[in-house]
Each structure stands twice: as C-alpha cells, then as structure tokens.
Amino acid sequence: MYRFFITGLFVFLFIGPEIVFAQTLADKVQEYKLDNGATVLLVERHTSPTVAAYISFRVGGANETSQERGVAHLLEHMLFKGTKTLGTKNYAAEKKLLQKIKNTGQRIDALKFRTETDSEQLQQLQEELTALQAEHRKLVVKNEFSRIYGENGGVGYNAFTGKDSTTYLINLPANKLELWAAIESDRLQNAVFREFYTERDVVHEERRRSYESSPRGMMYETLLAAAYEVHPYRNPIIGWNSDIETLDPDQIREFFDKYYTPVNMVITLVGDFQSETTLQMIERYFGRLKPGVPVPPVVDREPEQKGERRVAINFDAEQQLMIAYHKPTMPQREDYVFDLLMQVLSEGRTSRLYRSLVVDKQLVTDVNVFGAPGSRYDNLMVLSLTPRNGRSPKEVEAAVYTELERLKSEPLSSRDLDIARKQIMTSILRGLRGNSGLARMLSSYQTLGDWRYLVDYEDHLSSITPKDIMDVAKRYLQADNRTVVTLMREGQS
Incomplete structure (x- = not known):
C-alpha cells in the first residue's frame, strides 16, 4: 500500500454538467505567505457551494521530548474545549x-x-478536585464549537494528530467561511484548556481501548518500539501510560504557545470562493497572530539495524503477524520504488501476496502492506497478516519471504509495473x-x-524500472533489516 494520504498526483478533476477535464496543480494552487509566516494554499472549485477548510501544524508526536510524550495528542483534545468567549457562561468566574x-491537580x-x-x-485532595470540577461544570457550555458549526451547515468537524503534523478540519457552506475564520483564529488566540484532568482520564481510557485491549494496536505499538531504538518514531502518539499520568496543564500550554503558531501553520482551502477576497479575510483574522518559533527538526538518527529483531506477544486473541523493514522516505528515489513495490505486493486480489497466501496456499485470511509510522523521516514498510485457523505464523512467515525473494531474482514485467x-x-x-x-493532500x-512534490510525482513513478525494484528489494528486504512481531495465545506455536 502506498503512503497513507497518497503518493502523488499532478492532476485533479473538475466535473461540470457536460465536461470533465484535468488541469495541473501547478496552475490551480495559489500559495501565499502572510507577514507572520503562515502559509496559505487556495484552490477554487466552483462545482458546489461548499469549502473544505484545513489548518495543519508542522508538529506531532515525533517533536516531543521524553518529558512531554503524548502532549500533542492531549492538546488535540483540549483545543475542542472552547475559548474565553466560546464554551463558557462566565469566564471571569x-x-x-x-x-x-x-493547583489541586498538580x-x-x-x-x-x-x-x-500520605493516603x-x-x-x-481528590475529593477537593472532584468538588471543584462539579462547580466548574456549571459554568461550561459543552461542545460549543460543534454546535455552532452544526447549526451553520458544517460537517466533518474533526482533528487528527500524527507523528509529523497535527490537523484541524471542517467542511462547510461557502457563505460560512468567515464564521470559520472567526472561530479558528479565536481558538488559536484565546484557547481555554477546560476539563484538563477529566480529559486526561479520557485519554487513559482511549489508550486502554486502542492499545492495551486491542491485539492489533498492541502489536503495532510493540513493532515500532522494537524497530526503532533511538528515533522518536518509536513512541506512540498517545504516549505511554506513565507519560499520560504525568502530563501537566502548564506543559500543554507551553507546547501550544510555542508551536501552534503561524510559522508552523498551513491553511488550506478548497472550494467555492474568490481567492482575492478570501485571502484578505484570512489576513484580517489570522494575520494578527504572533509568528512564534519554528519547530526544530528531530536530530535523533536511527542507527543502521545490524540484525533481525523478534518479539512474541501472548494475548487472548487470534494469531497475528507483523513484519517491518526500514526504508527511505520522500523525496528519495527509493521511496518511489517502494510505492510501486508495495502496490505489487498487496493491493487487490491480483497482487502477489494475496494470490499466493490467500488464494493458492490458503495460509492467511488477509494481508496488508503499508508505509509507517510517518513520512518526514526514514520509515518502515510493514506487512500485516492474519493466519488462518490451523496455520502457524512460522508457516506464513516462510511464505512471505519466498515472495520477497522473487522480487530480488525475477524482474517484474513492464505490464505489471504499468498496472x-x-x-x-x-x-x-x-x-x-x-x-x-484535495485539501487533505495539499495540507499533508x-x-x-x-506540496509541489506532487507536481512531478507521476513522472518519477513512470521512471521506475524493473531493475529498480530488484535493486531496492536486494538492498532493503534483508533479514538484518527486519523486525518481526507475532501475537498468539499462550501455548500456541
């Protein structure tokens, strides 16, 4: 499977009543830089009276220190809690x-x-905190952002935190775009982190459901922690339990004030608007924000892996297998090669692993290959497989390696690459x-x-040859470069 959002495109479609045509992104994307450093990407699409509005920040889980793991994710929760004017009945009180x-929570x-x-x-103190929280709830207006957006036709109001970035998004009627600008600029200027300790407990429960009680979540978390020894890609975005327990309101505020600022911000709008007047509106609302400081690059570099790493997890669930290989990231040429390699391996019923492991040998019920966990720094190709009942992970693993060896010794046909x-x-x-x-792609x-990486993407993809596939397979799909995690019930083998 190619990269999560997409691995590139130089065209997109405009669909009118009787006409379909393609036009280059280079011609249609209008890029601006505000005086405070914010980047603005605008694409006019007058096919429906709606706009997709994305605000992304170049900061995510990989940018946290060991003292603040989980901050970006918890901050995502907190930024839905309102501002000094939205979400409160009496902010002074x-x-x-x-x-x-x-003070009590600390x-x-x-x-x-x-x-x-002293128990x-x-x-x-815990009783005191409970009483204060009950008193505070009387002053809170819950879900005020969602209510306002919903009453004005907004849909898909959401956010997501990744290893490399954090994004807030909404789709709304075109005539409500100024409402979006007013709300989102107010959120960045006047955010109030209400219900911090309650929300920290919510994140604890989210971690329990998504990782500790989920076999696939536990496997993925274990895989990253084993595959990476140094780089912060090894840490879960949500944080480890010990991290969540110690997160503090002052940490959240400091991280927000430092990095959720214009120099790290990308505003992307796609839809039915006039760019000139829309840019003026954006400058009016977002141009008054203070620039902030750029997010520093991650200086940790993962050393070359010198031998296979294996982890076995005992869990009361059906058997699972994950195999990961270190690989380069964009825009290195080998990353384009991996996009095609992963497509050939697992996408669709005609892919090599599906035909071999699911149809012919009936070893697994499903197989998936994807890039993870981020894209700013060198990452992994991950193979995820579910063995059939009566089949062991060992059998499946051997069959996978047989197919990977074919990539090294048998060149793909030009037809297979074209497909x-x-x-x-x-x-x-x-x-x-x-x-x-489109907004999500450009923002990402x-x-x-x-975003211009996309303009030449198809040309790069078209230049990949069968020999490129073989060379990359020989270099990276080696035992010394892989990490293997198996999950099975205790006593299984």
Missing part, C-alpha cells in the same frame, strides 16, 4: 476556578508518585473528487515539505 483546579500529581504518600491527604502505476493513480483520483480529499505534503 471560571478563570479563578480553573486556577484552583490546576498537588495530587506530586503526591501520588512519591514512594511514601489521607491524597484522598482529601501498478494505473492502480495507484486511479485510487488517488477517486479520493480527490471531493474538496476535502505542505507540512512535510512542499
């Missing part, structure tokens, strides 16, 4: 309560991690028919470096 809640955190803790004092290219481009085009798909690649 609320502000005093929030300070008391923070005292609890300081006590609960001591080797010798009675801790219990008293893979067409499959990639068709899938991408299908995803870009809506405004949101601009935060990773430059």
Whole structure:
C-alpha cells in the first residue's frame, strides 16, 4: 500500500454538467505567505457551494521530548474545549476556578508518585478536585464549537494528530467561511484548556481501548518500539501510560504557545470562493497572530539495524503477524520504488501476496502492506497478516519471504509495473473528487515539505524500472533489516 494520504498526483478533476477535464496543480494552487509566516494554499472549485477548510501544524508526536510524550495528542483534545468567549457562561468566574483546579491537580500529581504518600491527604485532595470540577461544570457550555458549526451547515468537524503534523478540519457552506475564520483564529488566540484532568482520564481510557485491549494496536505499538531504538518514531502518539499520568496543564500550554503558531501553520482551502477576497479575510483574522518559533527538526538518527529483531506477544486473541523493514522516505528515489513495490505486493486480489497466501496456499485470511509510522523521516514498510485457523505464523512467515525473494531474482514485467502505476493513480483520483480529499493532500505534503512534490510525482513513478525494484528489494528486504512481531495465545506455536 502506498503512503497513507497518497503518493502523488499532478492532476485533479473538475466535473461540470457536460465536461470533465484535468488541469495541473501547478496552475490551480495559489500559495501565499502572510507577514507572520503562515502559509496559505487556495484552490477554487466552483462545482458546489461548499469549502473544505484545513489548518495543519508542522508538529506531532515525533517533536516531543521524553518529558512531554503524548502532549500533542492531549492538546488535540483540549483545543475542542472552547475559548474565553466560546464554551463558557462566565469566564471571569471560571478563570479563578480553573486556577484552583490546576493547583489541586498538580498537588495530587506530586503526591501520588512519591514512594511514601500520605493516603489521607491524597484522598482529601481528590475529593477537593472532584468538588471543584462539579462547580466548574456549571459554568461550561459543552461542545460549543460543534454546535455552532452544526447549526451553520458544517460537517466533518474533526482533528487528527500524527507523528509529523497535527490537523484541524471542517467542511462547510461557502457563505460560512468567515464564521470559520472567526472561530479558528479565536481558538488559536484565546484557547481555554477546560476539563484538563477529566480529559486526561479520557485519554487513559482511549489508550486502554486502542492499545492495551486491542491485539492489533498492541502489536503495532510493540513493532515500532522494537524497530526503532533511538528515533522518536518509536513512541506512540498517545504516549505511554506513565507519560499520560504525568502530563501537566502548564506543559500543554507551553507546547501550544510555542508551536501552534503561524510559522508552523498551513491553511488550506478548497472550494467555492474568490481567492482575492478570501485571502484578505484570512489576513484580517489570522494575520494578527504572533509568528512564534519554528519547530526544530528531530536530530535523533536511527542507527543502521545490524540484525533481525523478534518479539512474541501472548494475548487472548487470534494469531497475528507483523513484519517491518526500514526504508527511505520522500523525496528519495527509493521511496518511489517502494510505492510501486508495495502496490505489487498487496493491493487487490491480483497482487502477489494475496494470490499466493490467500488464494493458492490458503495460509492467511488477509494481508496488508503499508508505509509507517510517518513520512518526514526514514520509515518502515510493514506487512500485516492474519493466519488462518490451523496455520502457524512460522508457516506464513516462510511464505512471505519466498515472495520477497522473487522480487530480488525475477524482474517484474513492464505490464505489471504499468498496472501498478494505473492502480495507484486511479485510487488517488477517486479520493480527490471531493474538496476535502484535495485539501487533505495539499495540507499533508505542505507540512512535510512542499506540496509541489506532487507536481512531478507521476513522472518519477513512470521512471521506475524493473531493475529498480530488484535493486531496492536486494538492498532493503534483508533479514538484518527486519523486525518481526507475532501475537498468539499462550501455548500456541
């Protein structure tokens, strides 16, 4: 499977009543830079009276230090809690309560991690915090952002935090674009981190559901921690349990004030608007924000892996297998090769692994190959497989390696490569028919470096030869470069 959002495209479709035509992104994307450093990407699409609005920041889980793992994800939760004017009945009164809640919560955190803790004092403080939170709830207007957007036709109001970036998005009627600008600029200027300790508990529960109680989540987390020894890609975006327990409101505020600022921000709008007047509106609302400081690059570099790493997990669930190989990231030429290689291996019922492992040998019920966990720094090709009942991970693993060896010794035909290219481009085009798909693509690649990476993508993909596939397979698909994680019930083999 090629990269999560897409691996490139130089055209997108405009569909009118009787005409379909393609036009280059280079001609249609208008890029601007505000005086405070914010990047703005505008694409006019007058096919429906709607706009997809994305705001992305070049900061994610990989940019956290060991003292603040999980901050970006928890901050995503907190930024839905409102501002000084939205989400409150009386901010002046609320502000005093929030300070008391923070003081009490910080005292609890300081006590609960001591080797010798006064349990009675801790219990008293927890009761005090509960009472303060109950009093605070009387001043809170829940889900105010969602209510306003919903009443004005907004849909898909959401956010996601990744290893490399964080994004906030909404799709709304074109005549409500100024409402979006007012709300989002207010959120960046006047965010209030309400219900911090309650939301921290919510994240704890999210971690339990998504990782500790989920076999696939646990496997993926274990795989990254084993494959990476140094680079922060090894850490879960949500943080480890010990990280979540110690996150502090002041940490959240400091991280937000430092990095969720114009110099790290990409605003992407795709839809029914006039660029000139829209840019003026963006400058009016977002141009007053202070620039902030650029997110520093990750200086940790993962050393070359010198031997296979294996981890076995005992879990009361059906058997699972994951295999990962280190690989280069964009825009290195080998990354384009991996896009095609992964397509050939696992996309569709005619792919090599599906035909061999699912249909012919009936070893697995499903197989998936994807790039992970981020794209700014060198990453992994991950193979995920579910063995059939009665089949062992060992059998499946051996069959996978047989197919990977074929890539090294048998050149793909030109026809197979052409099919893979067409499959990639068709899938991408299908995803870009809506405004949101294009906005997401542009936003993603601009935060990773430059959206213009997409302009030449198809040319790069077309230049890949069967020999390139063989060379990359020989270099990277080696035992010394792989990490293997198996999950099975205790006593299985």
